[in-house]
Amino acid sequence: MTHINKTSETVAKRIREDLQKSYMEIIPVPGIEDRVGPLPSDMYLAVTCSPTKGVDETLELSEKLIAKGFKVTPHIASKCVSGEKHLDRIIKKLDELGIESIFVPGGDRPEPMGDFNNALDLLRALKKLGHNLNKIGMAAHPEGHPDVSNEVLMEALEEKKDLADFIVTQMCFDAKILNDWMVEIHKKGIELPVWVGLPGVIERGRLLKTSLRIGVGDSLRFLRKKSQVATELMKSSIYNPDDLLKDITEQNDINQTNLAGYHIYCFNQIETTEKWRSDTISALI
Secondary structure (H helix, E strand, O other): HHHHHHOOOOHHHHHHHHOOOHEEOOOOOHHHHHOOOOOOOEEEEEEEOOOOOOHHHHHHHHHHHOOOEEEEEEEEOOOHHHHHHHHHHHHHHHHOOOOOEEEEEOOOOOOOOOOOOHHHHHHHHHHHHEEEEEEEEEEOOOEEOOOOHHHHHHHHHHHHHHOOOEEEEEEEOOOOHHHHHHHHHHHHOOOEEEEEEEOOEEEEHHHHHHHHOOOOOOOHHHHHHHHHHHHHHHOOOEEEHHHHHHHOOOOHEEEEEEEEEEEEOOOOHHHHHHHHHHHHHHHHO
8 A cells, every 4th residue: 555545534534435436447258257356246347349359258258247246337449349230230239138238439449430530430230220228438649649639539529518417438547647637528508427538556567558459548659658647657566556646636626526436447357456446445444
């Protein structure tokens, strides 16, 4: 434990509450459903969408996790959906599984499978086809994207805001940049709840390697541009988000934003990350 428990009572209470509401992202790999034992059964789990194996693998794992009592939010990456007929089959499968929440990223395929070039295309198609979902999430990049300007990123958020119910950010490492971005979207009338992408406790080499492979770190070029991020990731062999969590919560404006909680990128280090989460909550009671 770092200095996270040496903070004001107000900050400690906010960190505790946000961690209690947080949920983890699971990457579909063989047997991962047998490694979720340490997690509380009422925790939401997000299930990613592989650019190579696609939506089917995501829904297969979602079904296995539901059978274990978890509520899931599968990622339906737009580039992994071939067209409206495919999307309609996905909607029917979501209904069959009783899934009420999905997250719609663009996806990490170099080229789309079919008609949907980006998340906005898929969100529009979902509205057109109709569905029984209660909540649909969209992605955001508070710390920027290597290939897209901040202006274009903000325009995309404004275009999607009326087609979504919540926002999930990519992994964040800079509390001040996150805070300023949260304030900015609030001023622009984007009032959706924001789940901030928080890296879990993980071996740093794995964090870098996996983030590049599955897209949550965007690209090596991005990390090179963000020298402070690369420096932070290389300080020791294990990354621990304590200081980042404390810095985010201590930002002056954070309580005036729509921070809903944390989307924890655990990189399938489920046991280690859940121990950190539960120990931190206990230490702050």
